[in-house]
Amino acid sequence: MNDHFYALIMAGGGGTRLWPLSRRAHPKQSLTLFGERSMFQLAVDRLLPLMPLERIFVVTAAEQVGLLSEQVPGLPLDNFIIEPLGRGTASCIGLSALHLQERDPDAVMAVLTADHFIRDEAKFRAVLQAARSVAESGYLVTLGIEPTFPSTGYGYIGREQPLGEADGFDYYRVSRFTEKPDIETALKFLGEGTYFWNSGMFVWRAGRILSEIQNWMPALSELLADLGRYLGTPDYDAQLLSQWPRLRKETIDYGIMEKADRVVVIPVDLGWSDVGTWSAVMDLHESDAQHNVLLGDVLTVDSNHTMVFSRGERLIATIGVRDLIVVDTPEALLITAHDQSQHVREIVEKLRAEDRKAKL
Amino acid sequence: MNDHFYALIMAGGGGTRLWPLSRRAHPKQSLTLFGERSMFQLAVDRLLPLMPLERIFVVTAAEQVGLLSEQVPGLPLDNFIIEPLGRGTASCIGLSALHLQERDPDAVMAVLTADHFIRDEAKFRAVLQAARSVAESGYLVTLGIEPTFPSTGYGYIGREQPLGEADGFDYYRVSRFTEKPDIETALKFLGEGTYFWNSGMFVWRAGRILSEIQNWMPALSELLADLGRYLGTPDYDAQLLSQWPRLRKETIDYGIMEKADRVVVIPVDLGWSDVGTWSAVMDLHESDAQHNVLLGDVLTVDSNHTMVFSRGERLIATIGVRDLIVVDTPEALLITAHDQSQHVREIVEKLRAEDRKAKL
Numbered sequence: 280m281n282d283h284f285y286a287l288i289m290a291g292g293g294g295t296r297l298w299p300l301s302r303r304a305h306p307k308q309s310l311t312l313f314g315e316r317s318m319f320q321l322a323v324d325r326l327l328p329l330m331p332l333e334r335i336f337v338v339t340a341a342e343q344v345g346l347l348s349e350q351v352p353g354l355p356l357d358n359f360i361i362e363p364l365g366r367g368t369a370s371c372i373g374l375s376a377l378h379l380q381e382r383d384p385d386a387v388m389a390v391l392t393a394d395h396f397i398r399d400e401a402k403f404r405a406v407l408q409a410a411r412s413v414a415e416s417g418y419l420v421t422l423g424i425e426p427t428f429p430s431t432g433y434g435y436i437g438r439e440q441p442l443g444e445a446d447g448f449d450y451y452r453v454s455r456f457t458e459k460p461d462i463e464t465a466l467k468f469l470g471e472g473t474y475f476w477n478s479g480m481f482v483w484r485a486g487r488i489l490s491e492i493q494n495w496m497p498a499l500s501e502l503l504a505d506l507g508r509y510l511g512t513p514d515y516d517a518q519l520l521s522q523w524p525r526l527r528k529e530t531i532d533y534g535i536m537e538k539a540d541r542v543v544v545i546p547v548d549l550g551w552s553d554v555g556t557w558s559a560v561m562d563l564h565e566s567d568a569q570h571n572v573l574l575g576d577v578l579t580v581d582s583n584h585t586m587v588f589s590r591g592e593r594l595i596a597t598i599g600v601r602d603l604i605v606v607d608t609p610e611a612l613l614i615t616a617h618d619q620s621q622h623v624r625e626i627v628e629k630l631r632a633e634d635r636k637a638k639l
Numbered sequence: 640m641n642d643h644f645y646a647l648i649m650a651g652g653g654g655t656r657l658w659p660l661s662r663r664a665h666p667k668q669s670l671t672l673f674g675e676r677s678m679f680q681l682a683v684d685r686l687l688p689l690m691p692l693e694r695i696f697v698v699t700a701a702e703q704v705g706l707l708s709e710q711v712p713g714l715p716l717d718n719f720i721i722e723p724l725g726r727g728t729a730s731c732i733g734l735s736a737l738h739l740q741e742r743d744p745d746a747v748m749a750v751l752t753a754d755h756f757i758r759d760e761a762k763f764r765a766v767l768q769a770a771r772s773v774a775e776s777g778y779l780v781t782l783g784i785e786p787t788f789p790s791t792g793y794g795y796i797g798r799e800q801p802l803g804e805a806d807g808f809d810y811y812r813v814s815r816f817t818e819k820p821d822i823e824t825a826l827k828f829l830g831e832g833t834y835f836w837n838s839g840m841f842v843w844r845a846g847r848i849l850s851e852i853q854n855w856m857p858a859l860s861e862l863l864a865d866l867g868r869y870l871g872t873p874d875y876d877a878q879l880l881s882q883w884p885r886l887r888k889e890t891i892d893y894g895i896m897e898k899a900d901r902v903v904v905i906p907v908d909l910g911w912s913d914v915g916t917w918s919a920v921m922d923l924h925e926s927d928a929q930h931n932v933l934l935g936d937v938l939t940v941d942s943n944h945t946m947v948f949s950r951g952e953r954l955i956a957t958i959g960v961r962d963l964i965v966v967d968t969p970e971a972l973l974i975t976a977h978d979q980s981q982h983v984r985e986i987v988e989k990l991r992a993e994d995r996k997a998k999l
Contacts, residue, residue: 299956580985594971594998596659596986599979603960607972611954614974619959625940626956638954 290393299611308393398550423475429465650753668753758910783835789825
């Protein structure tokens with residue numbers, strides 16, 4: 280049944296939104312934020328009941344292959360697709376589709392992320408199965424997360440009337456994609472009930488997305504066609520390295536999804552988060568009676584709604600604090616108000632401005 | 640003039656009120672809380688315009704002599720008086736008076752502390768001079784700090800009518816000594832204008848305080864008389880070690896000052912603090928435009944009225960915090976609300992209860 284179903288895990292990010300734990304040498308997908316397994320390991324684990332490692336592909340930067348393949352030793356090295364440098368999700372997905380199409384002309388690919396949180400893994404696999412059948416009918420399928428609050432941190436997907444149902448999931452024609460909204464718009468979206476968070480997860484036939492790239496992104500399409508002639512030859516790497524930097528950065532949303540026909544959304548409630556800030560990390564952990572999340576060697580006195588995140592040997596003591604997030608690493612310590620953790624990028628920018636590479 | 644004037648610096652404390660910086664191996668007097676010099680060095684420095692090192696004596700625990708004499712290399716080793724274990728200030732001062740009396744029968748001694756802050760050092764020396772002349776007339780002189788707020792953390796000294804004036808300072812007969820008051824009493828004291836903080840600094844003739852000990856603390860007096868016979872002999876240390884533990888713990892305030900006659904107070908405004916909490920340390924530092932005190936490698940975003948105290952190599956970043964105190968050491972990190980820092984003892988008690996000596 281599933282022989283032609285493939286997962287593509289995008290694992291190229293080097294994000295600093297979880298500084299000081301996420302750094303250049305420790306990208307977010309390699310971190311163990313929840314329990315003992317890294318974000319990347321969790322992304323692979325939750326797929327395994329659905330497909331074997333042989334059909335799980337990873338697109339990433341060359342310097343991350345070592346770390347990621349160490350974390351999942353059974354993953355074939357041939358399944359790592361190298362993106363020489365970040366050129367947006369459209370290029371990244373196009374290149375990966377080229378590889379999958381070469382491997383299996385009937386490939387259906389689920390485009391997934393390595394650094395997001397999904398609480399309901401069984402439903403995740405069920406919706407992927409459903410999306411796969413919809414994709415086999417020729418649709419570009421997006422997974423839309425049912426919003427639980429008026430987030431201004433996510434893009435949204437609007438739906439029209441239902442088109443049909445697959446394996447218990449309704450799917451809808453997409454009316455529009457929107458960027459991160461202001462709070463008024465987010466509240467309106469939430470009230471209307473026809474808008475969903477754009478999870479960045481997609482399912483389609485590899486051949487279908489390559490046709491759409493041909494329609495809407497001719498420069499990328501030509502480059503992929505050119506590269507395709509070198510697939511499996513000793514010249515592939517050199518061609519990739521020399522041609523890739525010419526590409527313009529573009530997201531798959533703007534480059535394809537907003538323009539293509541037969542785009543559908545399957546709304547689903549997965550307990551999903553992009554884990555974009557430390558307050559998101561805190562909110563995804565179970566808290567104690569004082570609403571604290573204490574990870575590490577921590578003593579507290581009269582402290583509430585506070586997260587201490589530490590794996591060091593140092594003792595951390597808090598007295599009389601609330602709504603605080605403390606992240607302790609050997610190189611740097613972050614102390615942020617719970618509702619201000621998105622400003623960690625300002626710290627990172629200051630470090631860049633001062634060229635303090637050791638702390639980045 | 641000053642040939643018979645001696646300072647006795649009490650440096651025996653092993654306090655944990657400034658945990659995690661002050662620890663068993665790093666008592667408060669050895670810490671550099673203000674600038675480059677330790678509290679003990681500052682205590683010696685501010686005396687030097689008044690008297691040479693030869694007339695500065697230090698009473699402390701045996702295990703602290705090494706550290707303290709390293710910090711002030713010119714201080715004669717003979718000037719260290721060893722207190723085998725803490726038996727309260729009455730015993731400590733009595734033993735020191737015995738040594739000073741032996742050294743100089745006309746000795747006038749200023750009893751001082753090694754771990755307090757004094758902003759106005761010139762006035763401190765001036766008031767010591769004044770107190771010395773009053774003490775030479777046979778008085779027990781206490782220095783009373785003019786209160787600047789209704790502190791419930793200090794004891795108070797009440798005064799009667801003025802007795803006289805010395806070198807520009809009025810001195811008053813003492814009406815009463817009180818322990819740390821509740822806030823209502825502290826407010827009343829502040830309103831009446833005749834109560835002063837008990838700084839724990841005293842000036843008197845060594846012979847006079849020994850007579851008072853004879854009057855009011857006969858057990859201590861007998862022990863001192865006994866010890867006196869061994870002063871300068873090889874048996875002194877053994878006698879001290881064997882007899883000292885028998886003493887009952889008693890403060891000089893309760894043991895002598897509340898009972899003796901001819902006790903006077905000289906009120907003075909010195910910018911004095913006992914530096915009893917981290918919030919006191921913060922308030923004694925000059926702050927920046929955001930009311931922050933940032934000591935170490937610190938980056939802040941939208942943070943106010945916050946102290947970061949660190950001498951480590953780690954970068955400390957704060958975002959959106961206020962009224963916070965952060966103390967970073969290699970073994971432990973403290974994060975406390977500014978107005979809760981007195982609860983650091985609860986952390987220390989938890990560590991003791993768990994027998995975590997490495998962190999104490």
